[in-house]
Amino acid sequence: MxxxxxxxxxxxxxxxxxxxxxxxxxxxxxxxxxxxxxxxxxxxxxxxxxxxxxxxxxxxxxxxxxxxxFPEENPNPVMRCSQDGTLLYANQSSRFLLNIWETAVGRRLPLNVSVIVGEVFHRATPQEMEIAAGNQVYSLLFQPVADSGYVYLYARDITARIEAKQSLIHLAHHDDLTGLPNRRLFQDRLESAISHAKLHGGLGAVHLIDLDHFKDINDSEGHATGDALLKVIADRLCGCLRESDTVARLGGDEFAVIQADVKDLSEIAGLANSILHQVSLPENIDGHSVYPTASIGLSVFPDDGDSTEQVLRGADTALYRAKAKGRATYSFFERQMHRAVKRRKAIERDLRSAIDAQEFVLHYQPKLDLSSGLSLAAEALIRWDRPGQGFLSPAEFIPVAEKSKLIVPIGSWTLAEALRQVRESGNDIKVAVNLSAVQFKEDNLVELVRGSLDASGVAPGNLELEITETVAMEDAENAETVFRRLVDLGVSLAIDDFGTGYSSLSYLKQFPVQRIKIDKTFVDDIGSSESADALVRAVVNLGHGFNMKVTAEGVETEEQLAILKDIGCDEIQGYFHSRHCPPMNFRAS
Missing domain, CATH: 1.10.287 (Helix Hairpins)
Structure with missing residues (x-):
């Protein structure tokens, strides 16, 4: 001092x-x-x-x-340098940066840093920049001290913050489960691919991929197995593609592929076949054997559309067609498909008002009991009298109703109306009503049937419910439970279209079913094919062995009737006996 x-x-x-x-x-x-x-x-x-x-x-x-x-105790790098970028001081925490920069006190800082030092000093204004140092990222704050003739550098390691930001960006554009691009990123890339194809005169394609019956796997094996399968499928799809292609998970069991820069349609079909093959390979997941398949809709750009909306809409339309063809296949979008889609949408729109507008009617196809020769039962068949177009085929509107789940209110109406007409007829007849797959999965099905019976006053024994073999076997254990609850009401049950699906005989034996119905496709060939005769005979014997009645559908000739009588079939229905008819024309006889 x-x-x-x-x-x-x-x-x-x-x-x-x-x-x-x-x-x-x-x-x-x-x-x-x-x-x-x-x-x-x-x-x-x-x-x-x-x-x-x-x-x-x-x-x-x-x-x-x-x-x-303070600088020495600071955990972050602190440096002081002259206006020309010469390093005058650096604390211990600066060692990592100095090693990366290959400099030391008394030497110049890297050129890009020195330039900023000079600018900051002469402008007397602080400035900040981000720099990469090895695998880390630092934020550098340049603080001028003009009176002293030097500039302070304060550095902060912001690697964790940058990684967190990048992680958020990744999450916003990728699927959590599979790590694949999500719908948002897929649409961005598709837009770029379409623009590239238009600019360079090339072709590309979208493969819209939907796993067949994935919900059944989820329901039967559990969501953990379903999630594991989705990861497997994601890996398999990645293995089918080039680096220039993109695969994304759009949601649920729906995937999509952008195939860029293709030469012709055969190259697109080749990839589709490769995807179908890879997806269909069996997989063992936690002891569960899974046999996946997929359906693919293909849309070519820019031929089928020059926007993401048009291309995806075309692929979705083609996917619908692939499923209609039986699944486990692919289908290209075609212009006429667009017209079919418009028609389906128009049907769905009109279906929504058809019940209230009382546009549905019931017709009945009588059944002939072969032992008595009497018609004591009939199957209720719904018909739609569409305004201005006449009766529309059930084959056209029922699939639309099922896909839109409008089949639930339509099916409820059918059941109630059939029972009402039975009561009003005053005849002691049994009416058979079909239950769709969508209806059968409704939690309130049993309550619906009970309520309809109570409201009509018809005895439960006068009602038979028909369920297709495929629906019954989709979830056999649950089907058995529902069957028993329905039988407890007093109604009878029939397995429809028997032989067209896959039945487990052990389940069939346990089902509380009173009747099986042989599908028309087997009846068509009897009399002209020994194997067909043998097959129908086997079904009849099987039904009788399980204490079930057997009904043959689609009987159209006297010869078919004679053979069915000979092998012991209990009941037939078909045009040979009677076509379907309005309720006022049908009487028990």
């Missing part, structure tokens, strides 16, 4: 000369005391001033010492 204090000392032996009242200039004792008192006060003031200055300077030195220690 170097403090300079100027004090005027008074020698007591010297007598100051004062100009006082004495003409001889002599100082009185009183004046001397006053002067001493003044000087003593000044000295005390000087001492107090000195004490405060010393205390303030000690405080300043302590603060400077602490400030000098």
């Amino acid at each position: 170097n403090i300079r204090v100027e004090i005027i000392m008074l020698n007591i032996g010297d007598t100051p000369e004062f100009e006082g009242p004495d003409s001889k200039g002599q100082v009185s004792n009183e004046d001397l005391e006053k002067e001493l008192s003044r000087l003593t006060g000044e000295l005390a003031f000087a001492n107090e001033t000195l004490r405060k200055e010393v205390k303030e300077r000690e405080k300043t030195e302590r603060e400077n010492t602490e400030l000098a220690k």
Whole structure:
């Protein structure tokens, strides 16, 4: 500490000369005391001033010492450099950056950093930049100290923040389960691929892929197995593609592929076949054997559309056709498909108002009991008298109703109306009503049947419910439970279209079913094919062995009737006996 204090000392032996009242200039004792008192006060003031200055300077030195220690104790890099980028000081935390930059105190910083240092110094304005250092990312804050002629650099490792940001971006554009691009990223890439194809005159294709019966796998094996299968399918799809192609999961069991820069349709079909083959390979997941298949809709761009909406709509239309063809196949979009889609949508629109508008009617196809020769039962068949177009084939509107789930209210109406007409007929006949797959899966099915019976007053024994073999076997255990609850109401059950699906005889034996119906496709060939005769005979014997009655559908000739009688079939229905007819034309006979 170097403090300079100027004090005027008074020698007591010297007598100051004062100009006082004495003409001889002599100082009185009183004046001397006053002067001493003044000087003593000044000295005390000087001492107090000195004490405060010393205390303030000690405080300043302590603060400077602490400030000098701050950069060293800072866990982040702190550096000081001259305006030309020469490094003057760096704390220990700067070591990693200095190693990356291959510099040290006394040497220049990297050129890109030095340039910013010069700009910051001359502008006297702080500036911030991000730099990559090895596998890490740092934020550098340049803080000028113009009066001292240098610039401070404060660095922060922001790698974790950058990774978190990138992770959020990835999550926003990728599927959580499979890691594949999601619908949003897929549409962005498809838009780019379409633009590229239009600009360069090339072709590309979208493969819209839907796993067949995936819901059944989820329901029977559990969602964990379903999720595991989706991951397997994602890996298999990736293995089919080139680096220039894109595969995405659009949601649920729906995937999509962008096949870019293709030469012709055969190349597109080749990839579709490869995908079908890879997807269909069996897989064992946690002890469960899974046999997946897929249906694919193909849309070629820019031929089938020059926007993402048009191309995806075309692929979706083609996918619908692939499923209609029996699934496990692919289908190209064709222009006439668009017209078919428009027609289906128009049908769906009109179906929504058809019940309230009372446009549905029921016809009945009588059944002939072969032992008595009497018609004591009939199958209710729904018909739609579409305004301005006449009767529309059930084969056209029933699939639309099932896909849109409008079949649920339509089926409820059919059941209630059939029972009402049975009551009003006054005949002791049994009416058979078909249950669709969608209806059968409704939780309130049993309550619906009970309520319809109660409302009509028809005895449960006069109602038979028909369920197709395929529906019954989709979830056999659940089907058995529902069957038993329905039988407990007093209604009878029939397995429709028997032989067209896959039946487990063990389940069939356990089902509380009173009747099986042989599908028309088997009846058509009897009399002309020994194998067909043998097959129908086997079904009849099987039914009787399970204490079930057997009905043959689609009987159209006398020869078919004779053979069915000979092998012991219980009941027939078909044009040979009677075509379907309105309720007023049908009477038990």
